[in-house]
Amino acid sequence: MTIAITAVSGQLGGAIARNLIETADGETIIGLARTPANAKDLGIEIRAGDYGQPEQLRASLAGVDTLLLVSGMDAPDARIQQHRNVIEAAKAAGVQKIVYTSIQGVEEGTAFSPVVQSNRQTEADVRDSGLAYAIGRNGIYIEPDVEYIESYKAKGEIANSAGAGKCGYTTRSELAHAYACLLRNDTLNGQTFNLWALPSVKPSLPIT
Template identity: 60%
Template sequence: MKIAVTSASGQLGTAIVEHLITEVGKNNVIGIARTPEKANHLGVEIRKGDYSSREQFNEALQDIDTLLLVSGMDKPEKRIQQHRNVIAAAKQNGVKKIVYTSIVGSEEGNAFSPIVKSNRQTEKDIEESGLQFSIGRNGVYIEPDLEYIDQYVKEGEIRNCAADGKCAYTSRNELSFAYSQMLTDEKHNGQIYNLVGEAITQTELAEFINQVYHTNLSYHPVSVAAYEEERKIALGDFLGTVIAGIYEGIKIGVNNVPSDFEAASGRIHKAIPQIISEYKSVN
């Protein structure tokens, strides 16, 4: 069985390829990347594939049985057609199954909603493709918070607009393990899973980071408007609005969802303190 992974040069795609190699062997894993040389380190066959090019995916998906489609990073209005290019090429090439990395969230109510809405449309397109499918809805990654620890320590706090809302965090490593199972076991066909861990507040996140890193962080809530303005200055209008929208979603509860991780992966999701400890040990 040949399994292809799109966006193989990205952090999630790379992690999924590495897990798949242990499951099915490197000769059965194909990486697809817009810039193939960025994925050469993976040690598997790499094919060129840009979501905007149906023709490239017609080539890239030849002799592929199962496809892992990592959600694109373009603006929401462009993603739907880009994903449709891949789905159409998969059908043309006789791919039997698509596994899609979607996202937890609400289609309305915050600035992140347009991205969630575009993901839901791709879910629908895959369900209606006639192919076997399995869909994971990813929780918020914990890694960006951990990559930001030096800045948190400098400021002495975690500051955002999530207030007391709970967020069911996950990690790229946990997700990649779940996706490797969803790709290789037919029992997951037709299923949609929330791939998340236990939901925690920002105050609890600060406490867990303090436990592992021996820091003294506190949590400081600010208004949605203030946080959005701050993020726009730091990251630009598009990304700043998106990041503020994620935390506004946490505030109103859209990231406090039940976990299907055990059903998808065969084991319980690692606890957040364990994930933080494991991240610290390799970074």
């Protein structure tokens, strides 16, 4: 089986790739990156993978069985079409299964809501693709909040995940383990999982 990871030059894509490489059992792991040079340290085949380049995506997905789509970084409206470019290229290239990294959070009333809404649209596009799929809804990455701790202390609060917008924290390496499971375990297909970590609570619970 050949597994590909998009945005593999980024922190989440790279963490997922490293987890898959370390645990591979005869699979081929390849990376797609907008800037392939940024991912050369992974030591796997890296192909061009700009979400804005449909033909490039289609060519780079040749021979891929299972695809991990990392949500993009552009403005929420722009991301929807970028993600559709990846989904359509996967279908055209003969990919069998797609796993998407979505986000937790409320769809109205917070600063993150436009991002959450765009992720919900891509979730719908993945479900409607006709491909086998699994979707993870990521909690808040804790690493950036650790980096921002001095500014939070100066401000006197951490405003992330507060009030009606509460959701759990997670690390990217925990997410990498979860996505490796979603990629490989077909009994999880067709489901959407909240992914976060709490002591003594299972990190992933199916929500649909």
